[in-house]
Amino acid sequence: MLSFNMKNLIRYFSTPTISLGFFSSLFSSAFIYMHHFNIHLPLLQALLGIVALWFWLKLSPKEMFWSGFFTAIFWFYWIALSFRYYDLNWMIPFVIVGIGIIFGILFRLIAAFPHILLRAVAIGLIEYLHPLGFDWFRPALMFTNSALGDHIWQLWIIISSLTIFIMIKQKTRYLALLLILLSIQYSTFNTQNSTLNIQLVNTNIDQDKKWDPRYLHPIVELNMQAIQNALNNKKKAVILPESAFPLFLNYEIELMKKLLDLSNNITIITGALYAENGKSYNSTYLFKDGKVRVMHKVILVPFGEEVPLPKWMAKWINDLFFDGASDYATARDVSDFKMIGKLFRNAICYEATSDKLFEGDPKYMVAISNNKWFTPSIEPTLQHLLLQMQSNRHSTTIFHSTNGPITGIIVPH
Incomplete structure (x- = not known):
């Protein structure tokens, strides 16, 4: 049993598995860096987001782990940077890897569903999952400021279109991709409310x-x-x-x-x-x-303004890492x-x-x-x-x- 488990674990670290997970994460993260470097190509951004969702629907469970791992790091590596101001620089790489592992496990669980329909539903519901109280992972964000819309119903249309395309084997399956047109963002920015003095x-x-x-x-x-x-x-x-x-x-x-x-x-x-x-x-x-x-x-920042764990654990973490500081209080x-x-x-x-x-x-x-x-x-x-x-x-x-x-x-x- 130990030998079998070890072999199964080793398969996670094969070069093709890690490479495909990393490659898919580039598609799911590109939009952030495009905006960061002022590259505004709405059609390309929409296409990259569609390809990212296609990968998430198709990858094997092991590949999905690495896709979640690298996607989380590309999106959230910066969380660890705050530790610089607590004289905890040594923790930065551990925090970054920890963030990747949490989302890697989340993606692995999504890929464990036995049918693509269940996986599609899980992907559409990701934004309602908040690991340790953190709610910034929203797949619809890949389409913000793109040619497609970022409402949750528009995300569901894109996922549904790709799911039908994957499930149907006939040539007519390409017609399913036309559903994506229903999620096109037709409106323009409404600036009439931004003129306040x-x-x-x-x-x-x-x-x-x-x-x-x-x-x-x-x-x-x-x-x-x-x-x-x-x-x-x-x-x-x-x-x-x-x-x-x-x-x-x-x-x-x-x-x-x-x-x-x-x-x-x-x-x-x-x-x-x-x-x-x-x-x-x-x-x-x-x-x-x-x-x-x-x-x-x-709503406080997890691990920045509060520790989202039971009180005894929160106190221990605050004493160990934050000089005994107490969590902030909140409004109701x-x-x-x-x-x-x-x-x-x-x-x-x-x-x-x-x-x-x-x-x-x-x-x-x-x-x-x-x-x-x-x-x-x-x-x-x-x-x-x-x-x-x-x-x-x-x-x-x-x-x-x-x-x-x-x-x-x-x-x-």
């Missing part, structure tokens, strides 16, 4: 400096200058990134007073920490008409607020891409992010594509302010 602030402060007390005063001054510039430009509102003020802002009485005074002339939205009753929150502060409202994050539900006569949904970084934040199809959203944890990498590009996909699906115009690349207004198709 709002200033988005883009900062570029390295993560190792952001929380260094020596840089606190210059950072605060930079933020105040950005607010003043927006005021000088006669903007009605200004949006600063996540943790733009790297401190517990509710404890800074003088700074709060200055922001409240300025808010009589311009609405100010900024990210900062909030502390209350021994709990810490990653929060959005809304300064408007001389008053302040604090809105807390709802999403927060909506009024600004310049419109109703906005509040979202902070990671949660801005989650389905929960788009419940009720909000027309407008303010999203603030700090992407310097993961740069240089493709993370800002992947986040931007996810925001675009959610914008398309829910007809939401997103005002996204970041510390790092890609600040801008995201409008739906």
Whole structure:
């Protein structure tokens, strides 16, 4: 039995098996790097996504393991980069390999279904599976900004077309591919909701400096200058990134007073920490008409802001790797607020891409992010594509302010 299991394991490491898994992952990941390097070829992107799905329907279980392994690394290697700021550089390769193994096992389980119809259903449902609370793996994303649409029903049409093509052996099977035409994205960008008189602030402060007390005063001054510039430009509102003020802002009485005074002339939205009753929150502060409202994050970053494991394991991991830091606290539900006569949904970084934040199809959203944890990498590009996909699906115009690349207004198709 041991000999048989060892032989079976060795088959996973054959050169053809690994090569085919790697080759298929290039098709499923190309769209991210095309956008990252500003290569916009909608037809080619759509074709690459179709070929990736075809591979996932056809690969053997062992090949599927490697396809999932390499796809996950191409999509999510950047997760490990945050360990640089905990003096845990040695963990980066282990985290990257671990991410690959988790998705490799997930793909292997999908390939274990005995019939292609079951495998097709499993592929269509992948985006509802969130390993360790992480929900950024969405196959429909391969078609965002391509010639095909990225709604879930459009993904199902593409998968169904390919499944029928594979199952039918007659020449007429090529007619099944015509179904893909039903998923073509015919609409154009709707920019009518993006003309609000709002200033988005883009900062570029390295993560190792952001929380260094020596840089606190210059950072605060930079933020105040950005607010003043927006005021000088006669903007009605200004949006600063996540943790733009790297401190517990509710404890800074003088700074709060200055922001409240300025808010009589311009609405100010900024990210900062909030502390209350021994709990810490990653929060959005809304300064408007001389008053302040604090809105807390709802969904935390797995292993960045919370450890998605039982409490005793989470405490052990926090003590071992994060100097005993506690998980952030969260709000019970999403927060909506009024600004310049419109109703906005509040979202902070990671949660801005989650389905929960788009419940009720909000027309407008303010999203603030700090992407310097993961740069240089493709993370800002992947986040931007996810925001675009959610914008398309829910007809939401997103005002996204970041510390790092890609600040801008995201409008739906």
